[in-house]
Amino acid sequence: MARRPESGKTKDINKTKLDDAARAGWLYYVAGNTQDEIASKLGVSRQTAQRLVSLAVSEKLVKVRLDHPIAQCMDYAARLQAAYGLDEVEVVPSDPGHPDTTLGIAEAVAARIEKILSASDPVTMGIGTGRTLKAAVEQLSFIDCPHHFIVSLAGNIAPDGSAAFYNVVFNLANKVSAPSFPMPLPVIAASAGERALLHEQAGIGRTLALAQKVQIAIVGVGDLGPSAPLYEDGFVTLDELKALQNVGAVGEILGWTFDAEGRVIEGMINERVASARLPDRDNALVIAAAKGGNKVEAIRAALRRRLVNGLITDEDTARALLG
Amino acid sequence: MARRPESGKTKDINKTKLDDAARAGWLYYVAGNTQDEIASKLGVSRQTAQRLVSLAVSEKLVKVRLDHPIAQCMDYAARLQAAYGLDEVEVVPSDPGHPDTTLGIAEAVAARIEKILSASDPVTMGIGTGRTLKAAVEQLSFIDCPHHFIVSLAGNIAPDGSAAFYNVVFNLANKVSAPSFPMPLPVIAASAGERALLHEQAGIGRTLALAQKVQIAIVGVGDLGPSAPLYEDGFVTLDELKALQNVGAVGEILGWTFDAEGRVIEGMINERVASARLPDRDNALVIAAAKGGNKVEAIRAALRRRLVNGLITDEDTARALLG
DNA sequence: TTGAATATTGAGTAATTGCCCACGCGTATA
DNA sequence: TATACGCGTGGGCAATTACTCAATATTCAA
Structure with a gap:
């Protein structure tokens, strides 16, 4: 019996990538770096840094709360x-x-x-x-x-x-x-x-x-x-x-x-x-x-x-x- | 009598303003609006909306957490x-x-x-x-x-x-x-x-x-x-x-x-x-x-x-x- | 009421970010 | 071995955001 393929996305996001995404997200949201700075710190291009930040968001690694x-x-x-x-x-x-x-x-x-x-x-x-x-x-x-x-x-x-x-x-x-x-x-x-x-x-x-x-x-x-x-x-x-x-x-x-x-x-x-x-x-x-x-x-x-x-x-x- | 020169700025942020800031921050970070959209929803200019969002951040109303x-x-x-x-x-x-x-x-x-x-x-x-x-x-x-x-x-x-x-x-x-x-x-x-x-x-x-x-x-x-x-x-x-x-x-x-x-x-x-x-x-x-x-x-x-x-x-x- | 100091606003502009597209590398397939 | 495919990558550009500055509004004291 064939398992139904995971709904939609084919991309398997490996652990390293999520790690990097978390790192990028941290640098962006917590440390307040720009994506350019993140890129140089992580040794990737700016676009990749942007993708990582975006991935961190879409994977719900970053949680924003507003308690006021x-x-x-x-x-x-x-x-x-x-x-x-x-x-x-x-x-x-x-x-x-x-x-x-x-x-x-x-x-x-x-x-x-x-x-x-x-x-x-x-x-x-x-x-x-x-x-x-x-x-x-x-x-x-x-x-x-x-x-x-x-x-x-x-x-x-x-x-x-x-x-x-x-x-x-x-x-x-x-x-x-x-x-x-x-x-x-x-x-x-x-x-x-x-x-x-x-x-x-x-x-x-x-x-x-x-x-x-x-x-x-x-x-x-x-x-x-x-x-x-x-x-x-x-x-x-x-x-x-x-x-x-x-x-x-x-x-x-x-x-x-x-x-x-x-x-x-x-x-x-x-x-x-x-x-x-x-x-x-x-x-x-x-x-x-x-x-x-x-x-x-x-x-x-x-x-x-x-x-x-x-x-x-x-x-x-x-x-x-x-x- | 000179007022004590507040180191930084003498911001007297009243409650209404913080409310607006919280609302702007919410619309920005939680609801994902652009600052333009926030501006029109709150009935202020885009720049003011940006200031409100920025205020929400600097006043630490928004809390970002990273789950990783x-x-x-x-x-x-x-x-x-x-x-x-x-x-x-x-x-x-x-x-x-x-x-x-x-x-x-x-x-x-x-x-x-x-x-x-x-x-x-x-x-x-x-x-x-x-x-x-x-x-x-x-x-x-x-x-x-x-x-x-x-x-x-x-x-x-x-x-x-x-x-x-x-x-x-x-x-x-x-x-x-x-x-x-x-x-x-x-x-x-x-x-x-x-x-x-x-x-x-x-x-x-x-x-x-x-x-x-x-x-x-x-x-x-x-x-x-x-x-x-x-x-x-x-x-x-x-x-x-x-x-x-x-x-x-x-x-x-x-x-x-x-x-x-x-x-x-x-x-x-x-x-x-x-x-x-x-x-x-x-x-x-x-x-x-x-x-x-x-x-x-x-x-x-x-x-x-x-x-x-x-x-x-x-x-x-x-x-x-x-x- | 006036004047000075301060806060707020909007315009303009620079910086940053998001997104599309073409390219290249590696892999699977014939 | 050649070819097609897929994924990731970087370039470029448009959208969005941050910042500066000058003008205006507001507050407070005399």
């Missing part, structure tokens, strides 16, 4: 926290017109995760799936924290049987040396019966049990509009999506769909959602990470009913949630 | 360079638990030598002896550079009369087609008188004279602990080693022993060391190549007194030198 309380963001955060009785809110700046749906959120989530994992006392951290969290994990730096536990709260098998593209826990485990518990399940099982069967598996049971003990969880929020992630990724059919919309579902967290009041939809695909239940918000901090106009309704619903008690979003979304 | 082992090395290198006023420092990654005492260093030294020899202007390069340099030369590729001169700074005859195992210049000459000047002497002569006699030989005199003119030298550093290379290789007896230890000698370069302050020991075996003197650090670059816990004290001593003005070492050793 921007008054506007702080204001939104405080008002959101008050309005919805949240335990924790972070609002990052918006870049009007930028197409990236995770820009800023991913960095903030990464910083939050690093903060969680830097605790000296053991923590059990739950994590969902989705584009936002995947992007966040890419921003993470390597952390050694074997005393923590990381548990996936949602299945991560795509409908075609492959590990889903958004297998966040797997990517996380590559960055963080902590015991991690993936959930090798589809997000939505074929039937309620199949879900029961799957959940009885030994490995899954352990993960699910651990999922109920998480102290901090970070989850994405999916909308149920025409380009709902559940639909786009093939977890539900178009008919199922329309049916959900018809009963008033506006969003989902970990696959659990809910209406505009944040009430979890009875029956329908929720009978087949294989994910763990949302951790208890009285004992755990459940942070939703999401932004974007199409998600506003879903986020608002989740906040209203306190499906989550923490939020990381951007200015535009914050404004919409408050308006 | 190399980054740590670069950091150590910069700190060592500052701490000891060195002209050149390279720190290579450590491989914890690896027994090889030259791993990484040898490769780095080889690369440095190749860089020296790739210069188009003629260079006189000095070289010491020892395991580290021997391993480095083994890493060298063949180079044709007849316009350079290579001169041995230390004797390379073993106590038993054979060419010492670490006859670096000999091995170097096999790789590099440049005029080379070995020093067919023991590292330590039998007596001060014998040293004088040996140094009067025509061939030796020429090599010694050339040794004083080297522009770049690479030397090893030996410790004087129980397994001091000078003792293990039979250049000094156990009694002589103990005597050296008793007067506080902690290391040696080219056979010249020195104490923890880097002061060259008076008398004792230094009266019989047949090596060239260390090149003048005001006019030449003298790079020490060494790593390992047992050498830390020796290296630190050499750096303190500026016996060398360049260093190639590894992370662990760098950390120890800084700690």
Whole structure:
């Protein structure tokens, strides 16, 4: 059986090259050299130096963080926290017109995760799936924290049987040396019966049990509009999506769909959602990470009913949630 | 009443400005906008946008991190360079638990030598002896550079009369087609008188004279602990080693022993060391190549007194030198 | 209110960077 | 062995960014 060739790039970047890239990136961003200076220090041409710097960026070796309380963001955060009785809110700046749906959120989530994992006392951290969290994990730096536990709260098998593209826990485990518990399940099982069967598996049971003990969880929020992630990724059919919309579902967290009041939809695909239940918000901090106009309704619903008690979003979304 | 002339500038940066700077910095570094785009988004001129970004940097609102082992090395290198006023420092990654005492260093030294020899202007390069340099030369590729001169700074005859195992210049000459000047002497002569006699030989005199003119030298550093290379290789007896230890000698370069302050020991075996003197650090670059816990004290001593003005070492050793 | 000192701004310009393209070296293939 | 292919490289140029300078705005004290 032929392995599918690595998506897209054929170039195998060997270690030496990445080393040089890191070196160039350091000289450029940390030491403030010009690319000409880097070139002479590394003994390469300026163009090559430029490529190395660029490689360091594209390989995500350089991480830029900006920790400054921007008054506007702080204001939104405080008002959101008050309005919805949240335990924790972070609002990052918006870049009007930028197409990236995770820009800023991913960095903030990464910083939050690093903060969680830097605790000296053991923590059990739950994590969902989705584009936002995947992007966040890419921003993470390597952390050694074997005393923590990381548990996936949602299945991560795509409908075609492959590990889903958004297998966040797997990517996380590559960055963080902590015991991690993936959930090798589809997000939505074929039937309620199949879900029961799957959940009885030994490995899954352990993960699910651990999922109920998480102290901090970070989850994405999916909308149920025409380009709902559940639909786009093939977890539900178009008919199922329309049916959900018809009963008033506006969003989902970990696959659990809910209406505009944040009430979890009875029956329908929720009978087949294989994910763990949302951790208890009285004992755990459940942070939703999401932004974007199409998600506003879903986020608002989740906040209203306190499906989550923490939020990381951007200015535009914050404004919409408050308006 | 004159206002105290603020050293630099009297910048009174109010909060709004820092906010804008943070926002500009965010849009620039995180969102990847150009300064033109930032200008239009923030409603200011391009120059102002540039100033805001620059302010965000100078106020350290943006924090750049590099996630790569190399980054740590670069950091150590910069700190060592500052701490000891060195002209050149390279720190290579450590491989914890690896027994090889030259791993990484040898490769780095080889690369440095190749860089020296790739210069188009003629260079006189000095070289010491020892395991580290021997391993480095083994890493060298063949180079044709007849316009350079290579001169041995230390004797390379073993106590038993054979060419010492670490006859670096000999091995170097096999790789590099440049005029080379070995020093067919023991590292330590039998007596001060014998040293004088040996140094009067025509061939030796020429090599010694050339040794004083080297522009770049690479030397090893030996410790004087129980397994001091000078003792293990039979250049000094156990009694002589103990005597050296008793007067506080902690290391040696080219056979010249020195104490923890880097002061060259008076008398004792230094009266019989047949090596060239260390090149003048005001006019030449003298790079020490060494790593390992047992050498830390020796290296630190050499750096303190500026016996060398360049260093190639590894992370662990760098950390120890800084700690 | 005025004047002086200081800060801020925009224009112009130099420096730096990003990117495209053609070349050359090495490797795989017929 | 000859040929094609791919990858990396450096040249050149356009875009972007950094800096200098003079003009303008602002602040503070008399």
